[in-house]
Amino acid sequence: MRHLSIFALSIFVASLSAAWAGDAATEVKDPNAGKILDPTTAMVWSTEKGSKYHTKDCKSAKVEVTYAKAMADEDTPCATCKPPVYDPATIVVFATESGKKYHLYNCKFAKKQTTLEAAGKDGLEPCGVCKAPALWKAPVKLAQPAEAKKDDAKTEPKAAAAK
Numbered sequence: 247m248r249h250l251s252i253f254a255l256s257i258f259v260a261s262l263s264a265a266w267a268g269d270a271a272t273e274v275k276d277p278n279a280g281k282i283l284d285p286t287t288a289m290v291w292s293t294e295k296g297s298k299y300h301t302k303d304c305k306s307a308k309v310e311v312t313y314a315k316a317m318a319d320e321d322t323p324c325a326t327c328k329p330p331v332y333d334p335a336t337i338v339v340f341a342t343e344s345g346k347k348y349h350l351y352n353c354k355f356a357k358k359q360t361t362l363e364a365a366g367k368d369g370l371e372p373c374g375v376c377k378a379p380a381l382w383k384a385p386v387k388l389a390q391p392a393e394a395k396k397d398d399a400k401t402e403p404k405a406a407a408a409k
């Protein structure tokens with residue numbers, strides 16, 4: 247039984263390698279190469295105390311964190327090593343003529359080129375077959391504490407009366 251499963255695994259690995267070789271032969275380039283597709287799994291390098299995030303090779307790079315974590319910590323990209331920035335407007339995905347899903351370039355369902363941002367706005371969902379990335383929204387800082395809003399409400403009638 248054990249021998250059988252190892253045999254099955256080696257066949258599986260062999261077929262995987264064949265699939266990769268096939269992909270390379272077609273020379274279809276990934277339009278999203280080097281871009282951050284999923285901030286919850288893409289890794290960047292942060293520092294222990296700083297407010298910047300970095301590429302792996304930057305001399306300031308210390309702690310490996312997900313891009314999402316770096317954004318939650320309000321880290322900004324290092325000006326020296328210029329790490330990637332998540333931008334759904336530049337991520338290429340493909341819609342279909344009438345379907346409710348969007349796809350990656352190498353999915354058999356891919357038809358009309360669009361961007362992740364546009365697909366999200368159109369209410370399309372990521373395809374589960376090609377594992378298209380979901381549209382990720384950066385955590386938004388609370389613009390104003392609740393107390394500041396109360397003050398606004400108090401001062402507003404005064405300002406109106408003064409006019």
Ligand SMILES: [Zn+2]
Pocket residue numbers: 299300301304305306307324325326327328
């Ligand atoms: Zn850096």
Ligand SMILES: [Zn+2]
Pocket residue numbers: 348349350353354355356373374375376377378
């Ligand atoms: Zn797909």
